[in-house]
Amino acid sequence: MVYLLDTTAVSDLMEDDANTEARMVALPPTGNALISPITRGEILHGIRRLAPGRRREELEAKAQRLFGRARSVSVPPAAGEHYANVKLARQRKGLSMDDNDLWIAATAIAFGAVLVTRDSDFDSIDGLQVENWSEWPAAGSVPE
Secondary structure, three states, rough: OOEEEOHHHHHHHOOOOHHHHHHHHOOOOOOOEEEEEOOOOOOOHHHHHHOOHHHHHOOOHHHHHHHOEEOOOOOHHHEEEEEEEHHHHHHHOOOOHHHHHHHHHHHHHHHHHHHHHHHHHHHOOOOOOEEOOHOOOOOOOOOO
């Protein structure tokens, strides 16, 4: 199984969430955890909004270490199709979603990856598998 880490999952790892960390460590070291440039950008933006200083430097270093634990992937061309379909489906249901989140969902679908997130907005997207590792261990689930 391949997992795409959403911004909330990376934030959980940055905050040393024990459940999320346990799940990450349980993955085989074969590139099963992915991170998109969108998530990377959201994390770095959040850090760089802080005033310059020691805390910001520590968080930036921690983020870079975490980025090294997941395989960075580009948004594949197929994600454009999924983005259009997901956005249209949500609009037809009267639901909105941040464009960055739509791209993250589309990227996960394109890779056939499970999206790791705490954001329940992703739960209603058809064709998207979602797991919340901060609530792990879920009923006997063990990563492959």
